[in-house]
């Protein structure tokens with residue numbers, strides 16, 4: 371493949387207005403293999419470095435285009451590919467557990483889709499089970515999967531909540547994310563003290579009692 375073909379048929383003026391929670395993807399987003407994507411991204415990243423005036427013969431810099439491309443495709447953006455959606459390990463709720471389960475302080479790494487710099491934070495999730503409970507680590511994996519995309523924090527929050535509702539077959543779900551955006555901290559307004567909180571509550575969590583119990587649980591010191 372000539373990596374310069376990448377993106378050729380996309381009209382840069384075209385507006386992508388999506389009414390759904392889905393990350394806006396091209397219809398042919400999965401037409402290329404990972405290796406083809408890495409080759410194309412490395413080519414273009416080399417061009418970016420070249421335009422910045424960097425010496426691509428330097429032994430520390432010459433591997434960077436490929437390194438960045440691999441990092442995008444295989445690591446920080448691998449949540450774009452549905453093949454990487456975590457399998458949800460469910461167990462029968464034999465114990466009849468009917469209270470809320472809160473998994474708090476889940477490490478969150480994501481990337482700002484406006485500037486392609488990191489979003490770093492914590493996600494707190496809760497649900498009230500019906501017939502099934504989920505393996506705890508799968509809650510972390512769901513957060514990780516949706517974090518590993520270019521994101522805005524609002525969509526990230528809603529995507530995680532929707533996935534939990536789908537997987538757990540219950541509306542009784544809460545998600546709260548508190549995060550620092552490097553695009554706000556290290557450039558632009560250069561504000562290192564502000565942080566961003568987003569939340570989504572559905573089912574019983576729309577009621578104050580449940581919401582407050584959740585908020586209290588995530589604020590409680592370990």
Ligand SMILES: Nc1nc2c(ncn2[C@@H]2O[C@H](COP(=O)(O)OP(=O)(O)OP(=O)(O)O)[C@@H](O)[C@H]2O)c(=O)[nH]1
Nearest residue numbers: 482483484485521522523524551553554557558559
């Ligand atoms: N709502 C929302 N905005 C975000 C998020 N991440 C970054 N942004 C904002 O996206 C906006 C992009 O605005 P622009 O004016 O196009 O970009 P900019 O010129 O770099 O703006 P500044 O960051 O103010 O310098 C900025 O205000 C960012 O702070 C997010 O998760 N949610």
Ligand SMILES: [Zn+2]
Nearest residue numbers: 482484485553
């Ligand atoms: Zn940003």
